[in-house]
Amino acid sequence: MSTTGPGRFVTFEGGEGAGKSTQIARAAVALEARGLRVRVTREPGGTEGAEAIRRLLLEGAAERWTATTELLLVAAARAEHLARVIEPALAAGSWVLCDRYLDSTRVYQGLAGGLGLALVDRLQGELLGFRLPDLTLVLDVPVETGLARRQDIGGASRFERKGRAFHERVREGFRTLAAAEPRRIVLVDADRPVEAVAAEIEALLVARLGLDP
């Protein structure tokens, strides 16, 4: 079976160490087993140029960039990624699974970074016309658990160095977005064994995106 026509766009969001990459890999396998074509990608990044912007964003001291600069850098990377990878893949009928997308900007720069949601939404929506995902899964874990998982694999990024209070605002920010847009954004309790989380995500993909059970 092959998919024709526009594919579906599913984004995975959450704080640090929520297990997104593991769960995206699991979801990709589950969708491919149903005969769907799947493209896995990530932000910031996903194209050569956007990966260069990613390095600017993730390296260096926590205070290297202002939130406004971060907003403009992630938006620039996203414009590249959308035009060169996401839109063409969807048009070709693929399911695109993206590790972080515009809700990360709404939370990290808007709600936790202090720019506010109105400015970030105006830029990404009205001004730049970034496509909304068909479904967004927010993997929710306590800040402590997420940061500890991350320490285990080493190499903290610039955002991980921003401190506990910032990461509490990130978690709260994603919960706020999920409460405000329940049709698009679903909170998934990711403080559970990988298998249990993967099963819930597959069930959500089936129920929300019209797949055969």
Ligand code: TYD
């Ligand atoms: P990454 O190592 O991918 O984090 P994780 O593995 O937790 O997903 O690094 C991406 C970092 O960039 C992450 O700390 C969040 C941040 N970020 C933003 O601040 N704004 C954005 O729009 C995006 C996409 C990411």
